Amino acid sequence: xEEQDKILNEVTQGEYKYxxxxxxxxxxxxxxxxxxxxxxxxxxxxxxxxMLDFRLKAFHQWQKMEMPDWAYLKIPPIDxxxxxxxxxxxxxxxxxxxxxxxxxxLETFNKLGIPLExxxxxxxxxxxxxxxxxxxxxxxxxxxxxxxIIFCSFSEAVQEHPDLVKKYLGTAVPSTxxxxxxxxxxxxxxxxxxxxxxxxxxxxxxxxxxxINAANTGQFERTxxxxxxxxxxxxxxxxxxxxxxxxxxxxxxxxxxxxxRAEVKxxxxxxxxxxxxxxxxGIYNFVTKRGICRGESSKISWTQVETGSAITWKYPSCxxxxxxxxxxxxxxxxxNNHQQADTGTKMIHIGKNTKSTIISKGISAGLSDNSxxxxxxxxxxxxxxxxxxxxxxxxxxxxxxxHTFPYIEVGNKSSIVEHEATTSKIGEDQIFYCNQRGIxxxxxxGMIVNGYAKEVLNKLxxxxxxxxQKLLQISLxxxxx
Amino acid sequence: MLSIKExxxxxxxxxxxxxxxxxxxxxxxxxxxxxxGSGKSTLANxxxxxxxxxxxxxxxxxxxxxxxxxxxEDRAKSGLFxxxxxxxEIPGVPxxxxxxxxxxEHRKHKGGKPLTAGEFLKLMREKKELVEMDTQxxxxxxxxxxxxxxxxxxxxxxxxxxxxxxxxxDETDSGLDIDALKIVANGxxxxxxxxxxxxxxxxxxxxxxxxxxxxxxxLYDGRIVKTAGKELAMALEEKGYDWIxxxxxx
Numbered sequence: 001x002e003e004q005d006k007i008l009n010e011v012t013q014g015e016y017k018y019x020x021x022x023x024x025x026x027x028x029x030x031x032x033x034x035x036x037x038x039x040x041x042x043x044x045x046x047x048x049x050x051m052l053d054f055r056l057k058a059f060h061q062w063q064k065m066e067m068p069d070w071a072y073l074k075i076p077p078i079d080x081x082x083x084x085x086x087x088x089x090x091x092x093x094x095x096x097x098x099x100x101x102x103x104x105x106l107e108t109f110n111k112l113g114i115p116l117e118x119x120x121x122x123x124x125x126x127x128x129x130x131x132x133x134x135x136x137x138x139x140x141x142x143x144x145x146x147x148x149i150i151f152c153s154f155s156e157a158v159q160e161h162p163d164l165v166k167k168y169l170g171t172a173v174p175s176t177x178x179x180x181x182x183x184x185x186x187x188x189x190x191x192x193x194x195x196x197x198x199x200x201x202x203x204x205x206x207x208x209x210x211x212i213n214a215a216n217t218g219q220f221e222r223t224x225x226x227x228x229x230x231x232x233x234x235x236x237x238x239x240x241x242x243x244x245x246x247x248x249x250x251x252x253x254x255x256x257x258x259x260x261r262a263e264v265k266x267x268x269x270x271x272x273x274x275x276x277x278x279x280x281x282g283i284y285n286f287v288t289k290r291g292i293c294r295g296e297s298s299k300i301s302w303t304q305v306e307t308g309s310a311i312t313w314k315y316p317s318c319x320x321x322x323x324x325x326x327x328x329x330x331x332x333x334x335x336n337n338h339q340q341a342d343t344g345t346k347m348i349h350i351g352k353n354t355k356s357t358i359i360s361k362g363i364s365a366g367l368s369d370n371s372x373x374x375x376x377x378x379x380x381x382x383x384x385x386x387x388x389x390x391x392x393x394x395x396x397x398x399x400x401x402x403h404t405f406p407y408i409e410v411g412n413k414s415s416i417v418e419h420e421a422t423t424s425k426i427g428e429d430q431i432f433y434c435n436q437r438g439i440x441x442x443x444x445x446g447m448i449v450n451g452y453a454k455e456v457l458n459k460l461x462x463x464x465x466x467x468x469q470k471l472l473q474i475s476l477x478x479x480x481x
Numbered sequence: 482m483l484s485i486k487e488x489x490x491x492x493x494x495x496x497x498x499x500x501x502x503x504x505x506x507x508x509x510x511x512x513x514x515x516x517x518g519s520g521k522s523t524l525a526n527x528x529x530x531x532x533x534x535x536x537x538x539x540x541x542x543x544x545x546x547x548x549x550x551x552x553x554e555d556r557a558k559s560g561l562f563x564x565x566x567x568x569x570e571i572p573g574v575p576x577x578x579x580x581x582x583x584x585x586e587h588r589k590h591k592g593g594k595p596l597t598a599g600e601f602l603k604l605m606r607e608k609k610e611l612v613e614m615d616t617q618x619x620x621x622x623x624x625x626x627x628x629x630x631x632x633x634x635x636x637x638x639x640x641x642x643x644x645x646x647x648x649x650x651d652e653t654d655s656g657l658d659i660d661a662l663k664i665v666a667n668g669x670x671x672x673x674x675x676x677x678x679x680x681x682x683x684x685x686x687x688x689x690x691x692x693x694x695x696x697x698x699x700l701y702d703g704r705i706v707k708t709a710g711k712e713l714a715m716a717l718e719e720k721g722y723d724w725i726x727x728x729x730x731x
Contacts, residue, residue: 428533430571432530432553433568433569434571434583436556436565437557438586438587447571447574447578447579450573450574451571451572451573451574452573454573
């Protein structure tokens with residue numbers, strides 16, 4: 001038990017002592033949010049007029065909006081005027097070599113099987129300019145360029161490909177969509193842009209790890225992915241290593257647009273700092289993710305493994321406009337200690353013969369609350385639409401909570417909507433059975449939880465899946481016993 | 482091998498075992514019989530280290546060590562095996578992964594190298610034959626969708642893989658038809674040697690036709706009230722448990 005507590009502490013506790021230090025020379029503007037700040041952000045980034053208009057429209061709308069309170073979350077008051085909305089992201093290495101980094105952090109990295117070079121980047125160690133990762137990046141960029149794929153930071157895209165940005169920005173998540181979405185639209189700092197041309201199948205998984213500006217995109221990140229006709233891309237976001245950040249509030253946006261017969265797979269592993277064992281600190285993660293299957297027979301699938309953040313508010317959704325288009329949502333959400341998660345999806349069926357599948361696996365431990373919230377809406381014209389939803393909850397111990405809030409609205413008679421839900425408790429009997437075969441409680445929990453979440457983990461790209469499995473186990477260490 | 486002295490055990494404040502004494506030497510087979518509720522399964526579970534049982538008095542020595550001080554997984558790795566009366570289902574966890582982890586934990590404990598996937602599959606094929614285990618079953622999740630008989634066979638199959646020093650079979654015969662019973666018994670007999678011991682917990686004499694015990698103990702109301710050779714099992718079969726109850730004042 002003591003040993004377990006120790007490991008748990010290692011993984012979940014501690015102050016922001018690991019990396020991600022903002023360079024003191026960084027240019028930071030005054031705290032607070034007003035029209036001048038928006039204009040300043042836009043001009044610092046040398047944005048074209050349409051970007052400023054986009055931001056201002058969002059900001060004016062945001063001023064009229066109230067923070068949403070419908071989620072099953074206890075959110076402490078957030079002072080939006082106490083945040084600085086612009087900091088030029090320049091990161092200075094904190095350490096000269098890995099030897100200087102906290103050995104406990106390195107142990108966590110090793111447990112997760114993170115390669116050495118990646119460890120250096122994560123811990124804030126200066127990376128040698130000639131190391132492999134750089135040459136990998138170069139090769140990577142060349143391969144993409146040959147195919148005509150654009151994959152760059154959002155700022156770069158605004159400068160280099162303004163037409164594409166202008167055409168698609170805000171088409172999945174309008175600037176005035178919701179409170180946090182509007183805030184992001186007004187002040188977003190940077191993010192990723194990805195365009196896959198007609199008929200191109202992206203030959204590799206696109207991951208933020210390879211992104212040029214990956215280091216510090218800040219708390220208001222924005223991603224825009226456009227898949228043109230008959231194209232395919234698999235995109236990976238996040239990292240299994242514990243991510244720490246000085247900014248408590250995070251409000252990101254991801255927009256995906258899929259044209260005729262295009263397919264986009266978007267996978268996330270989110271492991272932001274969840275706060276300490278007593279619920280102190282931790283990231284508030286308010287994310288708006290939405291994909292539009294605009295073209296016929298297009299497909300968008302979201303797969304997420306959520307283990308981090310003190311508060312998670314996130315509903316990756318699909319709007320199925322094109323006939324025969326397909327939306328998928330596969331999720332594993334783990335909450336431990338004092339974490340709270342309200343996450344799920346929306347599937348809006350507009351086109352004929354549209355199909356959607358929702359698989360949600362919640363795992364709660366400690367004193368946490370874990371909610372699934374989902375909407376399946378079938379419009380009158382979406383004839384023969386089909387949805388299948390499966391929402392399972394697994395409880396570890398008897399001090400945590402699991403909640404399911406499914407909303408179903410069906411506007412025609414030819415559609416079929418199915419919803420299945422189960423709640424189970426990880427059995428002491430199951431753990432004892434494993435113990436009796438020589439398997440420790442920790443390993444047993446890892447095995448049982450991974451078995452439970454397998455359906456979703458299988459949807460992740462191979463190397464991500466292996467890391468995610470370990471992450472699930474580490475996130476729950478010490479929670480039973 | 483195993484020495485139990487004056488063992489008292491309670492569950493939720495209720496005393497179930499009231500002073501158990503038992504000596505098991507290497508190579509011996511002991512049968513533990515008794516009516517429902519006499520404490521047979523409690524004894525099996527306490528030895529394996531199940532949590533909800535509270536030992537209020539007594540000591541248990543296993544291979545010279547204080548068994549009750551050891552964590553359940555350490556008892557297992559030191560060669561104590563419990564064949565469960567009700568094997569637990571673990572959805573989503575493939576049998577193969579589960580068994581490979583278990584076998585490698587045992588090997589690690591003995592200072593050996595973990596088996597590779599290939600080596601493990603080979604070992605599994607060998608042991609499967611012993612209990613005529615259906616190949617399909619090892620491709621499923623742990624005990625999920627197994628019939629009662631398949632679950633019991635699976636227990637003996639695991640025993641064959643883990644090669645325990647002390648095997649405790651908790652009503653391994655319940656729910657088995659005669660053919661399955663023979664297979665299970667043959668498996669147990671094949672694993673018997675002069676170095677390892679077996680405790681067979683059962684209601685019925687039937688299993689003891691196939692697994693022949695050196696000693697038969699009758700457990701009644703939390704105590705071992707009678708110990709004899711295998712002829713005692715025959716007597717119980719004939720006369721039932723009533724005469725034991727009468728002898729003990731009920």
